[in-house]
Amino acid sequence: MQKLTNIKSQLKEAGLKATHQRLVIMNAVKEMSDHPSAEKVFSSIKANNPSISLGTVYKTLETLVNNGLLAKVATREGQMRYDPRLDNHGHIYLTNTKELVDYYDEELDTLIIDFFKRKRVNNLKIKNISVRINGEKLDSNKEVLIK
Amino acid sequence: MQKLTNIKSQLKEAGLKATHQRLVIMNAVKEMSDHPSAEKVFSSIKANNPSISLGTVYKTLETLVNNGLLAKVATREGQMRYDPRLDNHGHIYLTNTKELVDYYDEELDTLIIDFFKRKRVNNLKIKNISVRINGEKLDSNKEVLIK
DNA sequence: ATATTATTTGATAATAATTATTATTTAGTA
DNA sequence: TACTAAATAATAATTATTATCAAATAATAT
Incomplete structure (x- = not known):
């Protein structure tokens, strides 16, 4: 998968360790493309990665946002959602x-x-x-x- | 206070009972003008209205939003904030x-x-x-x- | 003015979303 | 291959919000 290699270098560039969890989570947000919440990401990866915990999903998303690899969007439903597009849209x-x-x-x-x-x-x-x-x-x- | 009379008629117009709590809460949001959260509204009215409960503040704000007297704004800090301005701004x-x-x-x-x-x-x-x-x-x- | 009734409120419990804690594991480097 | 700082899993804790329900109250009719 070229995508994962791509994400790997993005992580490296940001000075983050390219862990399996980060690759899987980042990839999931990109694949889903409907601005998923942390829970949604968690469910989507659960089948193939049952050992990744919900806490890790939250922490990883936060890390990715803090390092500019994802954007965070607040909705009036009260939970945060994550956006892989970084351009001004x-x-x-x-x-x-x-x-x-x-x-x-x-x-x-x-x-x-x-x-x-x-x-x-x-x-x-x-x-x-x-x-x-x-x-x-x-x-x-x-x-x-x-x- | 002319303001309270004003709020009272707004409530009436929306088909809502003009209770003391609603008047106080609506007035507080208007006075504060920094888009307060429910907690902020609660603290701001506590001194003069110690009997109004936090649950009532939440419920009232929700009612006011549902009836178009306030707008609800989500922020990335994760709590909702309330806006008394209703025009498209x-x-x-x-x-x-x-x-x-x-x-x-x-x-x-x-x-x-x-x-x-x-x-x-x-x-x-x-x-x-x-x-x-x-x-x-x-x-x-x-x-x-x-x- | 008073009684009536549907709403609203206060107190409290419950839930949902998120964050913190910590022992264990792992990625990156020596 | 070993070392070390950082990351993770499991879990507990916290924060924001919503639900429940008996008691209180606003609006209306009398």
Whole structure:
């Protein structure tokens, strides 16, 4: 698997030991691509890795976030979810299905970046700016799409 | 206090009983204006209202959110915070001080609304769109300002 | 004003999500 | 291959929030 080798070097670069647990957990978040919670990650890896504990999943996710390999997203359901995308993108949060969908539009990104470039920002070092769209999914069997 | 009368009619309008607890809690969130958590609201009213329980604070805040009198904001610290502003505004989240600051700019609002007006939105009923800025406060004694 | 009734509240217990602790194991290096 | 600092598994503890239910209260009708 090329993916795992890739993750391995990401970990190394961050100065983290490339443990089996970290590889498996990082890989799971990337594979799942629906911004899973720690519990979701835990269940998804349980079958093939029954010895990895829930505590390790929590700690590892936190470590990955602290080292910039994952992003952490808070939802109003009260548990944290993890996002493998690190670029400046937005989210659509579907209040009825609790799905969290990535949203990115180049034009919007440019629009917003340009806007803030024109502004004077005092006493703040901006790390990221993102757009959050909250809404209801109409047909739960179809995908949500903005284009 | 004109404010309390105001809150009272808001509650009535929403079909909620205007109890002392609701008036006090709603008033506290408005007064605090730093998007307090349930615990923060509880401590802030404790001195003058020692009989209002923490459970009531939680339940009341939830009721106010469900009836559209308050908004609920999730932060990465893992507890919910409450926002008395109901208009479509954004937030600046200061990762170091954990402050949550309102942000609104008419021009940006128009820019974003116009952008989405031009888009085709499939299978989604948008409830609100907001901008979230994460960053670090440089001097913790001064205010953050974007202008 | 008083009685009625459905809601709300206070006190408390319970749950869910997350973090801490610590003995044991392991990755990276010598 | 041995060494050492860091990571993990198992478990306990903590924190934020929700549920339960008897007692209290706001709104309404009398």
